Amino acid sequence: MAKRKTKTNKIHYVDNAKFLEAMIEYKEGYNESIKNNKELPQISEYLGSVFLKIAQRLSFRPNFINYAFKNDMISDGIENSLHYIHNFNPEKSKNPFAYFTQIIYYAFIRRIQKEKKQLYIKYKSMQNYETMTGYMDTDYENDGPNPISDYKNSDFKV
Numbered sequence: 001m002a003k004r005k006t007k008t009n010k011i012h013y014v015d016n017a018k019f020l021e022a023m024i025e026y027k028e029g030y031n032e033s034i035k036n037n038k039e040l041p042q043i044s045e046y047l048g049s050v051f052l053k054i055a056q057r058l059s060f061r062p063n064f065i066n067y068a069f070k071n072d073m074i075s076d077g078i079e080n081s082l083h084y085i086h087n088f089n090p091e092k093s094k095n096p097f098a099y100f101t102q103i104i105y106y107a108f109i110r111r112i113q114k115e116k117k118q119l120y121i122k123y124k125s126m127q128n129y130e131t132m133t134g135y136m137d138t139d140y141e142n143d144g145p146n147p148i149s150d151y152k153n154s155d156f157k158v
Contacts, residue, residue: 013057014050016097022046023088023096030086043085051081054097055104064108073111077104 022044029041055077059070067073081100088099 013053014097016095018046019050019096020090020094022050023085024090026085027088027090043082047085051078051100051104054101055081058101058104058108064112067112067115069111069115072115073108076111077107080104080107 026041026043026047032038033040052074055074058064058077059074064070064073080103084103088096090096093099
C-alpha cells in the first residue's frame with residue numbers, strides 16, 4: 001500500500017533549507033570578491049539547477065501553460081535570477097525560494113507583454129500591407145504606373 005503524504009513528510013522539488021545554505025555561501029563569496037576587487041564568483045551547479053526547476057515548474061501553472069514561447073519565458077526567468085542573485089539578503093529573508101519565484105514570475109509577465117506587443121505590431125503591419133496593396137492595384141483610367149500589374153506582366157517570375 002502506498003504511503004500518504006502528510007504535512008511532516010511532504011516532498012518538495014526544492015529544499016528551501018539547502019537552497020538558503022547555498023545562497024549564504026554564494027553571498028559570502030560575492031561580498032568577499034567585491035571587497036577585494038576580484039572577479040565575481042560563479043554560481044554552483046546546485047543553484048543553477050534550482051533556478052531551472054523553479055522556472056520549469058512555474059511555466060506549468062495554468063496562467064503560463066499554453067504559450068508558444070514558453071522556452072523564452074523560462075530563459076528570461078533564469079537570466080533575471082542570475083542578474084539579481086546578489087540582491088538576495090539572507091538577513092532579511094530566510095526564504096530564497098519565494099524571492100526567486102517572484103523574480104521568475106515577473107520575468108514571465110514581461111515576456112508575455114513583449115510577445116503581445118510584437119504580435120500586435122505584426123498584425124497591424126499585415127493589416128496595413130493588405131490596405132496598401134488594395135490602393136496600389138486600382139488603376140484610375142491609366143493615370144499612372146500600376147506596380148502590381150506591371151509586376152504581373154513582367155518576365156520576372158519567382
